[in-house]
Amino acid sequence: MAQPQDISTTVLGADEIILNMGPQHPATHGVLRVKLKLDGEKVIGSECIIGYLHRGVEKIGENRSYPQFAPYVDRTDYVAAVSNGLGYCEAVERLLGVEAPPRARWVRTILTELQRIASHLLWLGTHALDIGAITPVFYTFREREEILKIFEKYCGARLTTHAFRIGGLQYETYDGFEEDVKKFCRDFEEKVDEYGELLTENRIWVERTRNVGILTAQDAIDLGVTGPVLRGSGVRWDIRKAFPYAAYAQFEFDIPIGERGDTYDRYLVRMEEMRQARRIILQAVDSIPEGPILARVGKVIKPPPGEVYHSIEAPKGELGYYIVSDGTIQPYRLRIRPPSFINLEAFDKMVRGHLVADVVAIIGTLDIVLGEVDR
C-alpha cells in the first residue's frame, strides 16, 4: 500500500519542485487538485486534495424523506444519473421488502445500460482529449446526444434524470421508445468501431497508454478499486454477474478483462463494455414484458427499522448505498459508496515514476467524477 504523505512538508531536493495541478486545471475533470512532487518532469510523489465540490449529500439524505432524496443522488455522479437512481431506488426497495414489477426492471436495465454507454462515451472523449487527440470527443458527444435525447423523451430531463421511482418507474415508456433504442443500437455498432479506428491501432495512442499506470490485480484488490479499473487489471468481478439486480440475470453478456492492468487495457475494457451494453439493451428491448410499472409501495414510504447495503455496477464501478432506517419517513443514516472516490485511492500508486504527461492520462483512465468523489 502506498503510504499517504503530506508532500508539501517533505524536504525538497535540489532538482525537485512542487507542481500544483488544479483545482482549475483543464485535465483534472472538474475540481480535483493534485500536488505533484517532480524531479524534472518525473513524478516522485503525489497528493490528491478533494472536497471542492462537497455538498454534504449524505447529510442532506438524513433530512429528507426517501422519495425526496432521490433527485439528490442524480447529482453525485452527474454523468451517470440513471445508474445512481437505480442504486438508490433498489436499496430502498430492499429496505421495504418489495420488488419492482418485471416491466419496470426491464426498462430500468435498458436505461442504465444506455447510461453506461453515455458515461463511457464521455470518458472516452475526455480521455482522448487529455492525451492530445482533440477530435474523438466531438464524435462521442454526437452519440451521447442520441442517448440523452432518449432520456429526454422518456422523462423530460437529460442530465439529472430522476428517471426511476421507489418501487418501479416514474413514467410509462413513450410511444416509439423501443424503436428509438433499437435505432441507436443499430447506429452505434459501427460508431464504436469508428472510435477504435482513430485510437486502438494508433501508434501514438498505444505508446501513450501501454505500460502507463499499471495496477496489478493484487494491488487493485487491496486498494478496493472496482469497475473497469479492477477489470482492466484482470479481475473478473462485475456485480451484474455476482449479485444480479434489475433484470440482468435474464440476459447474456460477457465481462471483458485486461491482462496487464495498464491504461491501454482499461481503454480496451471500456470499449468492449460499450459493445456488451449494446448487446444487453438489444436483448432487453425485444423482451419488455407487459404489466404494471410500479409495485405497491404505499403513498408514504416508511421502511421498517433496519439497515441495508445494496450495490450496483455503475459505469465507474461498485456504487453502493448503505441506509439505516429507524422506521420514520427519513433515513437515520445514509452512506454512499462512490466508485470514483475509492478508485482515486489508486492514483498515487499508479502515478509514481511516470511523467507529468502520464498524470493526465491516469486521471483520465480512472474516470473519476468529482461530484461523486466529494458528494
Place this chain on the structure above:
Amino acid sequence: MTLLLETLKPYLLPLIRVLVVFLGISLIVAYLVYAERKILAHLQVRLGPMRVGPHGLLQPIADGLKLLLKEDIMPAGADKGVFLLAPVISVIAAFTAFSLIPFAPNFYITDVNVGLLFLIGISSLGILGIILGGWASNSHYPLLGALRSTAQLVSYEVALGFALVSALLLAGTLSMVAIVEAQQRQGVWFVFLQPVAFFILFVAAIAETNRNPFDLPEAESELVAGFHTEYSGFRFSLYFLAEYAAMILVSSIAVTLFLGGWLRPFARVRALDFLDFTPVAVLVLAAAWCFRECFRYPATREWRWQRLLLLGLGVGALGISAGLLLPARFLPGGGEGLPAFPALTAIQGVFWFMSKVFLFLFGFIWFRGTFPRYRFDQLMSLGWHFMIPVAIANVIFCSLAIVLSRQMGWGLPATLWLGTAATLLVAALLRREKA
C-alpha cells in the same frame, strides 16, 4: 524632387517588397487561424466560427482587435525586461526569415549565397524567445514548457539540418533562388529524388513549430498553455503570430527545397499549359460560392450587410479574374514583348508557391485533428533513435549515389532511388531493433 526619387530608388523597391511580404504574411496568419478553426470544425462535425461576418469571415479581425484591447498582465515575480522582450524575439526571428523566401522568380526580398544557412540560424533564434519567455515568467508551467521546447527544438533541428543537406547535395548551392532554378533545370522536384529527406523535413517541421502531435511545449491538457501561460493580450498575440508565421515559414522552406518553389506542376509539359489558368478557375469558383451563399442568407434587414459583403467579395473575385484575363494587345502600346496574358503570367509564381504552402498547412491542421500527443521521452526517443540516424543514413547514401552516378555514368534518379531504398532498409532495421 527627381533627384530625391533617383537617390531613393534603390531603397524604395525593397522597402515596398518588405511591406508587401510583412503585411501579406500577417494577413495570411490571421486567415490561417480562421482556416484552422474551420477545417478542424468540419473534421469534428461542427461548423466553427459562423457569427462574425458571413461564415465567420471577419472572425480573425475581431479576434485581433480583442487581443489588442486586452490587459497586458505581468506576473509579480517575472523578470521584467526578459518577459517583455521574449515574444518580440520570436516574432522578429519568424518574420526576418521570410526575407529569404523566393515567392516567385522575381519576387523575393533578397537572395544571398548562404541563404539556407542564414534561414537555419534565424529560425533557431525563434526558440530563444520561447525559452526566455518560459523562464522569465517565473512560474512552474511555463518553466516546464520552456524546458520541453528547448530539448525538443534542439534535437529536431539536427534532423531538420540533415534533411536540408540532402536537398543541398542535389542543388549544389545554398541560395534559395538557385535551389528552385536547379529543380527547374533538372526537370524534377527534389521530393521525387529524396522522398525520405522530404518526410524527415516534414516531421521535423511539425516538431519545430510545436504542432500536434509534437505540441508538448504548450500541451493544453498537461501544462495549461505551456511557455505562454502567463502571457496575455498583445504579448500573447505576438507569440501566436510567431507560431503561425513559423508554420508558414517551414512550409515555405519545404516547398522551396523539395516541391519546386514557384514552379507549376508539370512545368515542362506543353499539353498541360492550361493549368496556367488555375488561378482564374479558383477565383471564379470562389465568386460562385460567394453568390450562392449570398442568396442563401435570409433577405432581411439584419442580414443585409452580410449579404452585401458576400456580394462584394464575389464581384471582387470576378473583377480580379477578369483583370488576370486581360489580353496584352488591349494594353497601351499593344503590349509589345509581353506574354499573351501579362497579369496572369505575373502571378503564376506566387500562386503556385502559395498553393503548395497551403497544401502543407492543411497537412498541419489535419494532423492536429487526428493524432494524440507524444510524451516527452517518446518524442526524444523518436528524434534521437530514429529520425537522426535515418537522416544521417540518407545523407550518406545520397552523396554516395551522386558520386556513383558521376563516376559510373549511371542515371541520377535511379541511383538516388537505390540510395533511398538503402535508407529505408536502415529505417526498417532501426524499427525492428526498437521492437
